[in-house]
Amino acid sequence: MSSETGVETAAGARHRATGRRMSTGRAGDKIFVSAARGSGILVLAIMAAIAIFLVWKAVPALQDNDANFLTSEDWNPNATPPKFGIAQLAFGTVVSSLLALIIATPVAIGIALFIAFYSPRRLASPLGYVVDLLAAVPSIVYGLWGLLLLAGNMEGVSKFLNTVLGWIPLFGGDSPGRNSIFTASVVLAIMILPIISSLSREVFVQVPRANVEAALALGATRWETIRMAVLPYGRSGMIGASMLGLGRAMGETIAVAMVLTFVPGINVHILEDGGSTFAANIAKSFGEASTTGRGALIASGLVLFVITLIVNMAARAVVARRKEFV
Amino acid sequence: MTSPTLTKKQTSLSSVSFGRKAKDRTVQALVYLAFLLALIPLVSVLWTVVKNGAGRFDGVFFGHSMNGVAGKDAGGGAYHAILGTLEQVLITTAIAVPIAVLTAVYLVEYGAGGRLARVISFFVDVMTGIPSIVAGLFVLALWLLALGFSFSGFAGALALTILMIPTVVRATEEMLKLVPNDLREASYALGVPRWRTICFVVLPTALPGIITGIMLAVARVMGETAPLLLTIFVTKAINTNPFAEPQASLPTFIWDQAADPNQNSIDRAWAGALVLILIIMLLNLAARFVARRFKATGR
Amino acid sequence: MAKRIEVSGLHAYYGGVHAIEDISMTVEPRSVTAFIGPSGCGKSTFLRTLNRMHEVIPGARVQGKVMLDDEDLYASSVDPVAVRRVVGMVFQRPNPFPTMSIYDNVAAGLKLNGVRRKSRLDEIVEESLQGANLWNEVKDRLTKPGAGLSGGQQQRLCIARAIAVQPQVLLMDEPCSALDPISTLAIEDLIAKLKSQYTIVIVTHNMQQAARVSDRTAFFNIAGTGQPGRLIEIDDTSKIFTNPEQKATEDYITGRFG
Numbered sequence: 001m002s003s004e005t006g007v008e009t010a011a012g013a014r015h016r017a018t019g020r021r022m023s024t025g026r027a028g029d030k031i032f033v034s035a036a037r038g039s040g041i042l043v044l045a046i047m048a049a050i051a052i053f054l055v056w057k058a059v060p061a062l063q064d065n066d067a068n069f070l071t072s073e074d075w076n077p078n079a080t081p082p083k084f085g086i087a088q089l090a091f092g093t094v095v096s097s098l099l100a101l102i103i104a105t106p107v108a109i110g111i112a113l114f115i116a117f118y119s120p121r122r123l124a125s126p127l128g129y130v131v132d133l134l135a136a137v138p139s140i141v142y143g144l145w146g147l148l149l150l151a152g153n154m155e156g157v158s159k160f161l162n163t164v165l166g167w168i169p170l171f172g173g174d175s176p177g178r179n180s181i182f183t184a185s186v187v188l189a190i191m192i193l194p195i196i197s198s199l200s201r202e203v204f205v206q207v208p209r210a211n212v213e214a215a216l217a218l219g220a221t222r223w224e225t226i227r228m229a230v231l232p233y234g235r236s237g238m239i240g241a242s243m244l245g246l247g248r249a250m251g252e253t254i255a256v257a258m259v260l261t262f263v264p265g266i267n268v269h270i271l272e273d274g275g276s277t278f279a280a281n282i283a284k285s286f287g288e289a290s291t292t293g294r295g296a297l298i299a300s301g302l303v304l305f306v307i308t309l310i311v312n313m314a315a316r317a318v319v320a321r322r323k324e325f326v
Numbered sequence: 327m328t329s330p331t332l333t334k335k336q337t338s339l340s341s342v343s344f345g346r347k348a349k350d351r352t353v354q355a356l357v358y359l360a361f362l363l364a365l366i367p368l369v370s371v372l373w374t375v376v377k378n379g380a381g382r383f384d385g386v387f388f389g390h391s392m393n394g395v396a397g398k399d400a401g402g403g404a405y406h407a408i409l410g411t412l413e414q415v416l417i418t419t420a421i422a423v424p425i426a427v428l429t430a431v432y433l434v435e436y437g438a439g440g441r442l443a444r445v446i447s448f449f450v451d452v453m454t455g456i457p458s459i460v461a462g463l464f465v466l467a468l469w470l471l472a473l474g475f476s477f478s479g480f481a482g483a484l485a486l487t488i489l490m491i492p493t494v495v496r497a498t499e500e501m502l503k504l505v506p507n508d509l510r511e512a513s514y515a516l517g518v519p520r521w522r523t524i525c526f527v528v529l530p531t532a533l534p535g536i537i538t539g540i541m542l543a544v545a546r547v548m549g550e551t552a553p554l555l556l557t558i559f560v561t562k563a564i565n566t567n568p569f570a571e572p573q574a575s576l577p578t579f580i581w582d583q584a585a586d587p588n589q590n591s592i593d594r595a596w597a598g599a600l601v602l603i604l605i606i607m608l609l610n611l612a613a614r615f616v617a618r619r620f621k622a623t624g625r
Numbered sequence: 626m627a628k629r630i631e632v633s634g635l636h637a638y639y640g641g642v643h644a645i646e647d648i649s650m651t652v653e654p655r656s657v658t659a660f661i662g663p664s665g666c667g668k669s670t671f672l673r674t675l676n677r678m679h680e681v682i683p684g685a686r687v688q689g690k691v692m693l694d695d696e697d698l699y700a701s702s703v704d705p706v707a708v709r710r711v712v713g714m715v716f717q718r719p720n721p722f723p724t725m726s727i728y729d730n731v732a733a734g735l736k737l738n739g740v741r742r743k744s745r746l747d748e749i750v751e752e753s754l755q756g757a758n759l760w761n762e763v764k765d766r767l768t769k770p771g772a773g774l775s776g777g778q779q780q781r782l783c784i785a786r787a788i789a790v791q792p793q794v795l796l797m798d799e800p801c802s803a804l805d806p807i808s809t810l811a812i813e814d815l816i817a818k819l820k821s822q823y824t825i826v827i828v829t830h831n832m833q834q835a836a837r838v839s840d841r842t843a844f845f846n847i848a849g850t851g852q853p854g855r856l857i858e859i860d861d862t863s864k865i866f867t868n869p870e871q872k873a874t875e876d877y878i879t880g881r882f883g
Contacts (some may be wrong), residue, residue: 032521033436039428039438040446043495046488047449047880050456090482110360121683127361129614134368138549140577141599145371146583148378148592192365197364212718216681218734221342221350221711226475228733234725244455251457253552258584272601280460283552287560294334294466301463305456312455315782316448321390339696339711341704343739 030223054302057166061295067266073265075281077296078281080287081298085298086278086303091266093277093304096181096256097249099270100188107189108196115197117226128201135194143258144185151178151259158182158271179261181275186257192245199244203237204230236318243315247308253279336339357429372603382593391574392562392594393560397586404598406564407579410479414558414575415548417483418490423540425487426494427529433495434502435524453492461488462553477559479568485553490543497539501532534616541613545606551577576602607621627654627824628694628793629674636853637670637679644670646853648689650843652794657816657825659862660834662845663877667829667854671845672796675826677705693794710738713792717799719779721771722787728767728813729773730782734790749789750830757785758815777808782814788823795819797827801834813838824872836866844874 064082068073072085115127129161134292158176211229220228231238235255256277262284263274276284343349364509386590387403395402429446465485468477505528513523559572560582578600583595630652637645645667653656671728674687677698690796691698698708710882721730731750732740740746748799750767754760771782775788780800787795796814801809816825816838829835843859858871869875 026519026521029519029521032524034434036428036436037442039425040432040442042425042427043446043453043491044449046491049468050460050488051600053464053472054460055465057549063510098340107360107363110357111364114361116355119361130359131364131367133607133610134364136545136606137368137371137600138551138577138606140549140551140580141371141375141603143551144580144595144599145374147584149370149374172523193364200403208720210718211715211722213678213681213716214720214722214786215733217676217678217709217714218737218786219706219708219714220734220737221346221706223350223353224346224737226353228737229722232722235724247455251459253457253459256583258581277455279552280462282459283555286556294471298463298467301460305460308455308460309452310455312452316451339693339698339703339707342706342710345739420633 001248022189029160035238041280050305051084054063054298054305056304057295058299059294059295061069064292065278065296075264075285075296077079077293082292082296088264088302089278089281090277090303091276091298092181092260093250093279093307095270096188096275096277097246099182099185100192101242103185103189104196104245105238106192108193108245109200110240111193111197112204113226113230114145116201128198131194131197134190135198139191139255140258141254142187142191146183146255146259147179149304150187150265151183154178154180154183154186162271163307169268170270172270173267175273176271177261178275179259180274181260181270184259184277185257185270186274187259188249188252191252194246195248196238196241196245199235200238200240203234203241207233236321240315241321243318247315248312249277250277250311251304251308253283257283335463336557340532365423375461375596375599375603378593378596378617380598383600387594391564392579393564396564396590397583398588399468402590402594404576404579404594404601405572406561406572407576407598408601409564410558410568410573410575411548411577412575413566414479414483414486415544417480417568417612418486418547419540419544421483422487422490422543423453423494426491427498427536429491429531430502430528431524433499435520435528446506450492450495453488455494457552458485458489459552459556461485462556465553466556466604467491476570477557477572478577479558479565479573480557482554482573483568485557486547486550489550489553490547492538493543493546494540497543498532498536501535502528504535505531534619538617543607545609545613548604548609549577550603551581554584555581556577627822629654630794630824630826631690631692632675633690633692633802635671635674635691637667637674638685639682639686640667640684643853645674645845646855648856650859652826653825654824655820655822656840657820657827657838658841658859659839660826660828660843660845661830661832661835661877662857663856664830665850665854666845666847668843668845669712669798670854671826671827671856672798673714675794675796677783678714679707680705681856698807699741707770710790712791712794713781713787715787715795715797717782717784718803719776721774721779721782723770723772725771726753726768726769727763727774727782727797731785731789733786738790741760750785750797753784753789754787755810756788757781758808758811758818759785776854777804777811779809780812783813784812784819788819792823792825795828797817797825799830802830803877824828832866836862842866844871844877845871 001108014190061077062069065084065087066081067083069085071087072083073088074085077084084279111131114126119127158180161171162176196304207230212225215225257280260275260280261273262276267274277315278300282301328577353399361562371404384399389405390403391406392402429603433447462485469484475481489561509527509531510523513527538547554575558579561572561574565571565573580598583591631802633649635648648671660672662668670679675691679685679687687699722733728750732746733744735749751760755765759778762778773777774782801812819825839862841859842862842865844857844865845854846857847854857873858869865874866878
């Protein structure tokens with residue numbers, strides 16, 4: 001708060017300084033400020049261009065489409081006439097990323113609490129670094145690991161879940177496999193773990209010491225202190241963090257593409273092989289896509305772009321609201 | 327029921343109620359467990375990559391391309407891919423860093439609080455969330471389909487640029503904000519123009535931090551696969567020219583090799599993953615080293 | 626319900642820094658004891674050792690004995706959480722929980738101790754707010770956030786929160802230093818009222834305040850920068866302010882230093 005106003009007043013002072021110098025006609029200043037402002041505007045232009053060009057190149061394919069783009073489960077844009085729709089992709093994307101979120105959030109918040117309140121203080125920053133290492137591993141490596149190691153181990157887990165929870169449609173089906181949406185969700189959960197945990201940790205560290213001491217002085221145990229003074233304070237921060245994680249999971253391509261085996265059609269039994277997501281489908285179908293095929297992929301990418309945009313903006317809004325509150 | 331509990335507790339300092347203590351301990355155990363749970367995939371990933379990648383981590387792998395090598399053949403290597411990755415990342419850095427640093431300079435030094443700066447800052451946040459595959463699709467739509475250029479390393483670099491810009495902007499912004507205002511004012515007081523103050527006082531002060539940010543951003547884009555699939559395409563041969571013809575890269579090399587069920591291909595995929603992880607971890611370590619030195623001199 | 630505190634040979638450290646040295650004193654029940662002294666003399670640190678809040682700072686530790694009637698707060702069988710339940714604390718800056726309503730702030734400690742029945746909670750919340758002279762001002766907006774109150778009201782809310790769990794000792798760490806004179810007066814009136822039930826220890830920077838509210842006064846001092854704080858003397862407030870034993874005390878209260 002105070003630092004922000006500090007920056008503003010300082011900026012005001014600097015503005016006056018520039019004003020004077022610019023008026024004396026210093027070419028250097030003019031060129032430099034133009035370059036800086038131009039770069040900023042370029043960023044805006046890139047964002048606009050992304051939207052414009054995706055729409056432009058998607059429209060012809062959509063016009064040729066012989067199926068309903070939103071409800072069809074087929075993906076045959078190379079056929080004549082082309083038939084493609086995003087129903088299956090949307091289902092796979094939403095289910096896999098929500099499941100990943102459900103798996104990752106409690107663990108990530110646990111990690112954040114561990115580092116912020118339970119670990120020895122001297123170890124806090126190295127331990128944080130260890131968790132951040134999870135974020136440094138590239139998605140292609142997670143894909144390779146997920147495909148060649150995790151998927152094999154997931155078979156037993158899937159069979160177990162199928163036996164115990166088979167009465168829930170999501171965990172139902174006759175043939176739980178290894179290359180399922182469930183396996184993809186576990187890989188995604190691992191990948192979004194560090195982002196949720198490091199953002200939550202940032203919020204926890206900002207909890208005013210006075211609040212924590214107030215709870216301790218009332219005779220609260222460590223957990224009660226966290227529940228009373230830390231979690232309510234950090235709630236919107238944690239929600240924002242998980243939503244950013246959700247956005248990340250929805251856009252993740254390669255790891256999902258490697259783990260999933262493509263089987264056409266929506267299958268609500270997420271323990272069975274099959275399923276696809278927007279991003280994975282693009283990576284997998286691009287190689288043999290015709291002109292219409294590429295347009296169709298761009299169209300599906302546009303939908304993904306819009307969804308992740310909404311999720312990310314909502315997440316930022318939640319985080320920003322917390323800042324006002326404090 | 328409640329009144330006696332209150333008075334009873336007043337007489338004993340030895341412990342809080344069993345239920346509360348049990349809950350406290352349970353949460354403690356869960357929190358430790360969460361951390362251990364996160365270590366499992368980390369250790370497993372690193373161990374598997376090292377174990378499986380070591381087999382082909384040899385001279386042939388670094389000295390040869392996949393030209394004329396079929397999936398079932400032994401031998402072959404990632405020379406073409408490593409070369410491609412280095413060229414692409416170099417071009418990406420050369421384009422993204424000036425734009426990103428200048429944008430950050432605008433946000434912190436010129437625009438602070440203004441409307442344009444707020445809009446730019448908002449869209450930098452939005453850009454951070456763009457899925458990498460969408461960046462690839464954009465370059466495909468603009469560079470390849472609309473402008474008619476062919477697949478090339480440069481097209482890949484353009485896609486990576488979009489992913490790199492927001493990370494570097496944020497890192498640079500943070501560092502510029504850390505530069506004490508006294509320093510700027512001292513420079514103005516000497517009659518140094520604003521742009522020279524920024525170039526020769528502010529940026530050098532923030533430089534180690536900015537370099538750390540750039541290195542982390544490079545490490546991040548280096549592992550990106552999805553946008554490259556759509557922009558550099560695939561080739562088994564060495565292509566030293568990033569501006570024409572498909573080029574290979576380490577991530578797409580791994581993707582390509584992993585798609586082939588032959589064990590020799592799988593081994594090459596693991597070796598590629600090992601090389602990639604080593605480069606990325608080295609960059610991360612180096613970035614932390616630079617950051618730490620910055621802190622030490624800052625005090 | 627008030628208890629006597631007897632401290633003997635108490636040292637406190639922050640990491641390698643020796644913060645207070647060899648303090649022994651007795652704090653009488655149902656009275657107000659004021660701690661005065663220059664900044665950095667360790668009076669707040671000493672206060673925090675009386676409910677084991679000192680040790681929540683990383684690297685901080687304590688040596689010595691603090692007897693609460695016949696129990697040693699630092700005995701190995703004692704749980705610091707239980708100690709803080711019996712020895713309440715009010716801080717320098719009012720610190721109501723920002724996410725909780727006025728009602729929930731007062732009820733926070735009770736809920737920890739398993740009081741769940743609504744009628745019982747209502748009763749104690751009203752009693753505590755009455756006790757803190759705040760009831761009339763907030764009774765119509767108990768569900769509003771505590772952070773919306775004025776500074777003085779917030780501090781009385783914190784006092785209500787502390788007395789709601791019926792502690793035996795109430796520690797106050799410069800409770801008025803962030804308040805305006807009128808709020809300060811309200812808190813001082815409250816202290817006078819509370820001392821019939823509690824053992825009260827108050828750290829203050831303001832010597833007039835010590836003279837106004839306390840029965841006994843302890844003067845702390847440091848020999849120099851980096852030296853540990855020490856107890857110079859403790860006596861009846863009237864004696865300290867008119868005829869102290871030690872020269873340093875006299876110098877301090879007559880404003881010759883500090």
